[in-house]
Amino acid sequence: MAGGTTGALLYAVSAAVLGMLQFGFNTGVINAPRAFIENFIREQNDASPSLVFSVIVSIFAVGGMIGCPLASYLVEKRGRKNALLINSFIGIVGAALMGFSKVAYSVEMLIIGRFIIGINCGFATTASPTYVSEIAPLNLRGAFGTVNQLAVALGMVGGQILGIDVILGSDAGWPWLLGLAIIPSVLQCIMLPFAPESPRFLLLSVRDEEKARIALTKIRGTNQINDEINDMHVEDQAAKEEDKFSIADLFKISSLRTPLLIGIVMHLSQQLGGINAVLYYSVTIFQSAGLEESVARLASIGVGSVLFVMALVSIPLMDRLGRRTLQLVGLGGMTVFSVLMTIAFFTYENNTTMSTFAVIFTFLYVAFFGVGPSSIPWMILSELFNQGARSAAVSVGALVNWFANFVVGLTFIPMSEALDNYVFLPYTVLLILFFLFTFFKLPETKNRTIEEVTALFKN
Known part of the structure; x- marks a missing residue:
């Protein structure tokens, strides 16, 4: 029904919040394998392992600082869905570099991969909430907004569980552990092409009301969408009258x-x-x-x-x-x-x-x-x-x-x-x-x- 949950809405939200799950996973996953990563650093160069490990941890946030403004630009230029799709490819690159760093005997690959996955996660923290808030019905916007935080926490727990010694928390397992970050990004690549674009973006940015109506009808599961379309027009008019x-x-x-x-x-x-x-x-x-x-x-x-x-x-x-x-x-x-x-x-x-x-x-x-x-x-x-x-x-x-x-x-x-x-x-x-x-x-x-x-x- 209008204003409720539908299969299309749940599918689109699930595809979007995979980026937030990625953020949680990469925040929590670096914790357990510290000793093994420091051994790897020690084997490759004479630098202080604890200092290099600090760089590996913190370079993630430097990537995040780049990902946020990049997302703000691309969600307006390419649309919410397409921006998320572009970001999923960034995630694949970052995860692959981390996963293959030990095979390549390259600490630099690990640092660069962690930096790139930081861009991916910073991008997600901006683009995913924007998309979810714009496709959720008004009466459920707050509840769907919390899904982003739940996805972060779920990704964090998943990374911590996989990091215990009997799973991937070992000298042989840690590259696989970090490389598993590729899974959420691959799933996004598969799912996002079948998700609808944000009707708000289509109407207010692209100025294509017909496409906006098609997308909103799909998300709401009904053609009773005139009130919501009219609300968008009212919001658009109010925004034009406001100072920027x-x-x-x-x-x-x-x-x-x-x-x-x-x-x-x-x-x-x-x-x-x-x-x-x-x-x-x-x-x-x-x-x-x-x-x-x-x-x-x-x-x-x-x-x-x-x-x-x-x-x-x-x-x-x-x-x-x-x-x-x-x-x-x-x-x-x-x-x-x-x-x-x-x-x-x-x-x-x-x-x-x-x-x-x-x-x-x-x-x-x-x-x-x-x-x-x-x-x-x-x-x-x-x-x-x-x-x-x-x-x-x-x-x-x-x-x-x-x-x-x-x-x-x-x-x-x-x-x-x-x-x-x-x-x-x-x-x-x-x-x-x-x-x-x-x-x-x-x-x-x-x-x-x-x-x-x-x-x-x-x-």
């Missing part, structure tokens, strides 16, 4: 600068609170807390599993409790458990039960991240800006997020070597600052129109 703002305008105009600053800090809080230190290095963290390597790998699966469960839990809470409340609860919980993690890491040698508590505290830290900070930064800029400034603001937020991701990935190993068991204290200090900023600066956007929110900053 560039990225430079966001920094120049005070009423835009304040919400931009809030959005930037929200994105920084997601990354600089230390979550990717856990996602990229949880096996290393659990080993430093006294667990054997095989047990640490199994424990790391729990990290992705907790994120997956919390993605489900946060869906009904988002509109019930509001963005501001969930963000504060999440940051507050992360602060508490980052302190408890530090205590557990520091005392486990004198009390072996603290190794268990270190794992539990890490899981709870991740759980509070999933309450709000995992998803709210990605949605808050869309709710703080009107149509004319939204695209530029979201682009800035995505770029900041990926840059902060790069910083955490590159610096965690040197920080852990310098600070040892106190490695999470810098993140704790930043979490406290982010909590205070959020408490004093972030307005609640729940049940407020865009006009009401933007009026707060004009005043």
Whole structure:
């Protein structure tokens, strides 16, 4: 029925979110095989294995910083579906380079492959949510939007499970483990040609109403689509009457600068609170807390599993409790458990039960991240800006997020070597600052129109 789910809609969403599954997989998969990759680095050159491994981890985020603006350009020039299809070929190249790096005795291939798969994942984090939000019916847009986060968590858990020693977490298996990133991209190549293009793109960008109607009829499973087409025309007319703002305008105009600053800090809080230190290095963290390597790998699966469960839990809470409340609860919980993690890491040698508590505290830290900070930064800029400034603001937020991701990935190993068991204290200090900023600066956007929110900053 109109406004409901159909086979065509579910097929198109499934094809699109394979890119988000790819993002989750490549975030979590690098964790378990660290020791084997460092041995491979040691065999090929005289560079510091831990430093090169940090580059391998963090170069993924550099690719993401390139992928985001590339996606913004291609989704407008080539369409949502075709942009996703182009990106799937980028993913195949990156996965193949990583998978064949050991056979070629080339650390450089591994680094380049990881960089290219980063482009693919950065591209997906922009293009996939855009496509899904435009084909989903209005009454289900929020629910379908959460599918992206669920796909990320599912990909992360899959990568962590495949990385245990009895599957592919071995000296012989790690190239296969990284190379499996080719599967989501190949599936996208097969599925996307049969998915419909976004009717919104066809109507508002291509200016072909007939094709838009055909696509929308297929997605909705009914020809009762006139109201939705008319809504698109109304939106198009309103957009023409609104002023358009560039990225430079966001920094120049005070009423835009304040919400931009809030959005930037929200994105920084997601990354600089230390979550990717856990996602990229949880096996290393659990080993430093006294667990054997095989047990640490199994424990790391729990990290992705907790994120997956919390993605489900946060869906009904988002509109019930509001963005501001969930963000504060999440940051507050992360602060508490980052302190408890530090205590557990520091005392486990004198009390072996603290190794268990270190794992539990890490899981709870991740759980509070999933309450709000995992998803709210990605949605808050869309709710703080009107149509004319939204695209530029979201682009800035995505770029900041990926840059902060790069910083955490590159610096965690040197920080852990310098600070040892106190490695999470810098993140704790930043979490406290982010909590205070959020408490004093972030307005609640729940049940407020865009006009009401933007009026707060004009005043």
